[in-house]
Amino acid sequence: MxxxxxxxxxxxxxxxxxxxxxxxxxxxxxxxxxxxxxxxxxxxxxxxxxxxxxxxxxxxxxxxxxxxxxxxxxxxxxxxxxxxxxxxxxxxxxxxxxxxxxxxxxxxxxxxxxxxxxxxxxxxxxxxxxxxxxxxxxxxxxxxxxxxxxxxxxxxxxxxxxxxxxxxxxxxxxxxxxxxxxxxxxxxxxxxxxxxxxxxxxxxxxxxxxxxxxxxxxxxxxxxxxxxxxxxxxxxxxxxxxxxxxxxxxxxxxxxxxxxxxxxxxxxxxxxxxxxxxxxxxxxxxxxxxxxxxxxxxxxxxxxxxxxxxxxxxxxxxxxxxxxxxxxxxxxxxxxxxxxxxxxxxxxxxxxxxxxxxxxHPGARFFYTEPVAPLEASERYPQTCTKQPFDSEECTLGKGAPTVILMGDSHAHATASAVQRVNPGSTLLWWHGGCPLLLDFDMHNKTQASTCRDFNRDKLERLKQSYPGLPLVLFSRASLYADTVKPSKYTVSFEPGKKTSPALFAKRYIDEYTNTVCALASNRPVYLVRPIPEMPFNVYKGLNLRAQFASQVSDVYTPQRQYAKRNEVANQAIDQAVARCGAKAIDPTAYLCQNGKCMGSLGGVALYHDDNHLVDAGDEQLKDLFVPVFKNQSN
Known part of the structure; x- marks a missing residue:
């Protein structure tokens, strides 16, 4: 032509x-x-x-x-x-x-x-x-x-x-x-x-x-x-x-x-x-x-x-x-x-x-030192897991009678060892990857939305009948579900097929989160963990690639102001739930962020498995974050 x-x-x-x-x-x-x-x-x-x-x-x-x-x-x-x-x-x-x-x-x-x-x-x-x-x-x-x-x-x-x-x-x-x-x-x-x-x-x-x-x-x-x-x-x-x-x-x-x-x-x-x-x-x-x-x-x-x-x-x-x-x-x-x-x-x-x-023969690259990837699952505490309905898992960390229930998505699973670190008994973990802590919502991924709704409702009914008075810790990657700037298949919606303004979406999300927390808090103390900071890239892989090109590897971090902006809706939802449901908020940024920086690594050691899931080194930084859960329980 x-x-x-x-x-x-x-x-x-x-x-x-x-x-x-x-x-x-x-x-x-x-x-x-x-x-x-x-x-x-x-x-x-x-x-x-x-x-x-x-x-x-x-x-x-x-x-x-x-x-x-x-x-x-x-x-x-x-x-x-x-x-x-x-x-x-x-x-x-x-x-x-x-x-x-x-x-x-x-x-x-x-x-x-x-x-x-x-x-x-x-x-x-x-x-x-x-x-x-x-x-x-x-x-x-x-x-x-x-x-x-x-x-x-x-x-x-x-x-x-x-x-x-x-x-x-x-x-x-x-x-x-x-x-x-x-x-x-x-x-x-x-x-x-x-x-x-x-x-x-x-x-x-x-x-x-x-x-x-x-x-x-x-x-x-x-x-x-x-x-x-x-x-x-x-x-x-x-x-x-x-x-x-x-x-x-x-x-x-x-x-x-x-x-x-x-x-x-x-x-x-x-x-x-x-x-x-x-x-x-x-x-x-x-x-x-x-x-x-x-x-x-x-x-x-x-x-x-x-x-x-x-x-x-x-x-x-x-x-x-x-x-x-x-x-x-x-x-x-x-x-x-x-x-x-x-x-x-x-x-x-x-x-x-x-x-x-x-x-x-991984050693065939004799000139290359293979980095050791941080383990995604914690090895600090014995953990027994069983498959549950709705493609979810129920795990028990530690020994003895359960003294706390941790419920949420993969962030709850990744940070369970930090809870168990200060737990005198065992931790009961209910988790489902990619599920927001909401009862009435939709998602771009319809199958995922249906499964998550069923999972959350099943746990709500179980909490009404079992473990009365046992503290409940709610933990999720809320910024992922409430993200309307860079939406993904996990971004939630409340009126499928309709264009919703950011302000209206925020109000709907905050109100639905509050309704969910109030329902879960009807017969037990509830603790709401503010979101874990997300890194701008895969920390472990980034540290490794940096090490190939630089004699000194600088630590990975994300500015705390970016964290605050990305999690604005999620934190507002937690604030409203605290005010209306009698729940208590727990803030991990006091342990993971300093001088305006939320750290993804310290001294060249990755705190994250990828860009958003903590590993044992990251959980170790949380120190006494969950002490109030058990202190109030003993009192």
């Missing part, structure tokens, strides 16, 4: 949106729509190539596959080889083997299937998957494999005119499937080709059905489309169900630009043309840089963020200049495809063999 400067500029805008979103989601919280723009562009170009070839009776399936392989595989393979070397030199064995698994799925273009099994794209923290962004390449490659075959079959059996209408029907079917799947299984809708195909096919329809337009309307289309794209990037957020019908805004806006004047100013800006040419390589390289900055705890620094963005474009330019533009294997399509397939298989086999070798 002839070069279209507008489309090249769209590539630039798309990659800029994605890069800004990944480096600073709060700044450009809808930048993920850049991928949708890429999909439309790809659909337009691929349809043009395939349909024009079918129309001229000159289309070659092998030649089409060869061109796609030349475009995608070399730069992707270059990135994968670089990550193999980086991981071999600097990463712990488990993290390195995870990279090798991701390399295999990326080069085999199945990473979208693997990621769909592990959780949603917007779940936090995604920055520990070095090749998370390759899901979109997998979707596109799967489209490239199937689409020309379907077009060839349609041209043969339907004819070109009816084939156009078949593309329209397929587009509508995929869009409807996307809308339905987004409501039913959003993770699958996000990653799978059937619910994404309509975006590529919409681009195809721009080629199949060119618009007849006046000159004035022609010139107006580009600015109108650009407003839609920029508006999508600024107004949409990861909180919205995606893709679904909302993806129509960036998709249709991109179509409008494609239909617009090819001689517009958009196509004449040199900086956009340069960024468009290198956009694929920039997309490949930017995400590993995000991961590095995240693990080093530097992603929130403006200086490092801007440096990371600049380095993304610099590495993208180098990759474009020396890999994408480099002379590719010559010869027949069959021979060229064989070369690419052989190279891909070689790297995949190398990754597999390396992963197996290091699993059986």
């Amino acid at each position: 002839p070069f279209n400067a507008n489309i090249n500029a769209l590539r630039a805008l798309a990659v800029m949106a994605v890069v800004l979103f990944h480096f600073n989601p709060a700044l450009f919280h809808g930048g993920f729509i850049g991928v949708d723009v890429f999909f439309v562009i790809s659909g337009y170009l691929m349809t043009g190539i395939v349909f024009s070839g079918l129309e001229n009776r000159s289309f070659s399936l092998l030649r089409f596959y060869m061109a796609r392989a030349r475009r995608i595989i070399p730069a992707l393979m270059g990135l994968c080889i670089a990550l193999m070397v980086l991981g071999f030199l600097y990463l712990p064995i488990d993290d390195y083997r995870a990279i090798l698994r991701a390399i295999k799925s990326s080069l085999l273009f199945t990473s979208n299937f693997e990621l769909a099994k592990s959780g949603g794209y917007f779940d936090a923290p995604p920055q520990e998957n070095w090749l998370l962004h390759t899901w979109s390449l997998s979707v596109e490659w799967q489209f490239y494999l199937l689409y020309p075959i379907a077009m060839m079959a349609g041209a043969r059996w339907l004819g070109l005119r009816k084939l156009k209408m078949a593309v329209v029907a397929l587009t509508v079917a995929s869009l409807l499937a996307s809308i339905a799947m987004t409501q039913w299984r959003e993770t699958l809708a996000f990653y799978m080709l059937p619910s994404r195909a309509w975006e590529l096919l919409m681009g195809g329809m721009a080629f199949l059905f060119p618009l007849r337009r006046t000159h004035a309307a022609h010139r107006l289309l580009v600015p109108v489309g650009l407003v839609g794209i920029v508006g999508s990037a600024l107004l949409l957020s990861s909180e919205a169900p995606w893709p679904g019908y909302l993806a129509l805004l960036p998709v249709l806006s991109t179509l409008i630009v494609v239909y617009g004047d090819r001689d517009s100013l958009l196509g004449k800006l040199g900086i956009l043309q340069w960024a468009g040419r290198i956009s694929y390589s920039v997309y490949l390289w930017h995400w590993p840089l995000v991961v590095v900055l995240y693990l080093l705890g530097l992603l929130n620094s403006w200086q490092y963020m801007l440096g990371g963005i600049a380095l993304s474009f610099a590495l993208g330019h180098v990759s474009w200049r020396y890999i994408e533009r480099h002379e590719k294997p010559a010869g027949s399509p069959r021979k060229t495809l064989g070369v690419f397939a052989g190279a891909t298989v070689a790297v995949v086999v190398l990754a597999s063999v390396t992963a197996s070798l290091l699993k059986d």
